[in-house]
Amino acid sequence: MKKFVxxxxxxxxxxxTLISQGxxxxxxxxxxxxxxxxxxxxSMADYPDAKGFVIIFSCNHCPFVVATEDRMIxxxxxxxxxxYPVIAINPNDPEVQPQxxxxxxxxxxxxxxxPFAYLFDEGQKVYPKFGATHTPHVFLLNKSGDDLIVEYIGxxxxxxxxxxxxxxxYLANAIDALLAGEKPAVTETRAIGCTIKVKK
Amino acid sequence: xxxxxxxAKYNVQIYDFEGIRPLLEKDNDTTYVINFxxxxxxxxxxxxxxxxxxxxxxxxxxxKVILISLDFPNQYDTRLIPFLKERQIKSxxxxxxxxxxxxxxxxxxxxxxxxxxxxxxxxxxxxEFYQKVFTYEELENEVLKFISN
Numbered sequence: 001m002k003k004f005v006x007x008x009x010x011x012x013x014x015x016x017t018l019i020s021q022g023x024x025x026x027x028x029x030x031x032x033x034x035x036x037x038x039x040x041x042x043s044m045a046d047y048p049d050a051k052g053f054v055i056i057f058s059c060n061h062c063p064f065v066v067a068t069e070d071r072m073i074x075x076x077x078x079x080x081x082x083x084y085p086v087i088a089i090n091p092n093d094p095e096v097q098p099q100x101x102x103x104x105x106x107x108x109x110x111x112x113x114x115p116f117a118y119l120f121d122e123g124q125k126v127y128p129k130f131g132a133t134h135t136p137h138v139f140l141l142n143k144s145g146d147d148l149i150v151e152y153i154g155x156x157x158x159x160x161x162x163x164x165x166x167x168x169x170y171l172a173n174a175i176d177a178l179l180a181g182e183k184p185a186v187t188e189t190r191a192i193g194c195t196i197k198v199k200k
Numbered sequence: 201x202x203x204x205x206x207x208a209k210y211n212v213q214i215y216d217f218e219g220i221r222p223l224l225e226k227d228n229d230t231t232y233v234i235n236f237x238x239x240x241x242x243x244x245x246x247x248x249x250x251x252x253x254x255x256x257x258x259x260x261x262x263x264k265v266i267l268i269s270l271d272f273p274n275q276y277d278t279r280l281i282p283f284l285k286e287r288q289i290k291s292x293x294x295x296x297x298x299x300x301x302x303x304x305x306x307x308x309x310x311x312x313x314x315x316x317x318x319x320x321x322x323x324x325x326x327x328e329f330y331q332k333v334f335t336y337e338e339l340e341n342e343v344l345k346f347i348s349n
Contacts, residue, residue: 063240063272097242133331134315155314159299161272170302190305192270194241195315195333 022131025187029055029141029148032126034089034119035102037109042087042117044141044148051083052142052151052178054171057132058088058118060108061099062194064160065136069112071156071163072136075172076116084140084175086116091127091135096197127196134193136160138171142178151178154189210284214273214295217304223266223294224308224320230262231323231346236296236308236316238270239283243333244317248287250336254343255291261347265291270316273297321346 023029036042044053056072058065076086094101102120109118121127130139140152152174157166174184226232235251237244248267255265267289271280276295284293298304305312309329312318319330319339323346330342 063238133313137313155302158302160301161299165299189302190312190314191301192236192305192314192316195243195317195331197243200333 021128023129023139023150023153024131025150025153027150029139029150030129031148032089032119032121034121034126037102037106037114037118037120042119044087047085049083050085050143052140052175053148054079054084054086054175055130055139055141056086056088056156057091057127057130057135057137057139057196059090059092059097059100059135059194060104061092061097062135064191064193067161068136068156068163073112073115075156075175078172079175080116082175082179084178088114088116088118089121089126090118091121091124091132092197093124093199096199100197124198132196134195136191136193140171140174140178140184152184152187155191158189160191160193210281210293212269212276212280212284212293212295214276214297216298217296217300217307220268220294220296221307224322227324229324230264231258231321231343233263233265233343234268234320234322235265236268236270236318238316239275239279240271241316245283247317247334247339248289250334250339252287252289252291253336254339258343258347263343263347267291267293269293269295271295323347 031044033041033043054075072086072088090100090105092100105118105120136156138154138156139150141148142151154170156171158168159165170186170189177184224234233251233254237248239245251265251267254263269280280295301314305314308320311329312331315331317333321328321342
């Protein structure tokens with residue numbers, strides 16, 4: 001019986017922590033060093049001129065990611081020259097989701113001609129620090145002195161499925177606010193996405 | 201009429217969030233197990249038989265499972281209906297066609313970041329939200345907490 005109670009409390013514990021872990025608005029984000037699809041290792045420190053970063057937890061297989069890939073490309077092309085490049089990170093374990101292997105990331109990056117870094121969170125050490133739970137899941141970081149401060153978490157916009165029906169460009173609005181020296185008006189949004197794949 | 205027609209059994213209704221909202225707020229003697237899923241979500245698909253089993257095993261205990269699909273509406277005929285037929289799913293299935301997810305996700309639960317699978321279990325005594333992948337045993341344990349109340 002004791003064992004059963006312990007088991008139940010463990011289940012309850014894991015359920016709540018799964019949801020609440022990771023960065024919240026105003027937190028300092030840690031840098032990472034991950035393998036890019038071009039074979040190089042990439043850190044945020046490699047972008048000395050950046051004013052911040054659009055970190056998007058992404059992958060190959062998720063239909064909601066596929067529906068937003070062109071928007072990620074457009075965002076990078078618009079905002080990288082202004083100091084906010086996109087960095088996409090695949091957090092999935094390819095043993096659980098074989099379509100999200102590093103080799104298939106390279107194929108996807110070539111097919112879509114990604115202009116941004118597409119990194120593999122090998123060993124799944126980075127996504128838990130951010131508290132990413134699904135793909136696509138966006139974290140907008142802003143440089144403040146030597147720190148990278150989390151300024152926006154959530155969705156790219158208000159219509160993941162259909163770019164032509166978007167009414168509110170949450171992420172672009174947040175970057176525009178930072179460029180204007182202001183805080184984003186909307187700091188957290190939600191969208192449906194594919195849960196990050198972890199071995200049981 | 202549906203009993204004579206195997207096609208009709210899988211005539212899944214399509215609603216926007218306002219259409220499904222009453223199903224999340226019923227106040228009666230039934231325990232509702234609401235699962236958000238999609239055919240393209242592999243951990244969701246693994247869980248679907250567990251939910252269907254709960255629906256039949258606990259029907260007499262007044263447990264009702266509702267499977268809310270987030271499949272793209274243009275895949276209704278090509279993916280959703282064939283999946284339900286192939287797996288012989290008996291639980292009620294609804295297609296939620298409402299792209300403004302930022303508006304309705306917090307109305308399901310403040311704890312939900314948007315990842316699927318996600319599950320809501322509630323009855324007139326309580327409500328719990330789970331952003332997680334269940335094993336059958338875990339799911340049954342959670343349901344038992346509600347029906348032993």
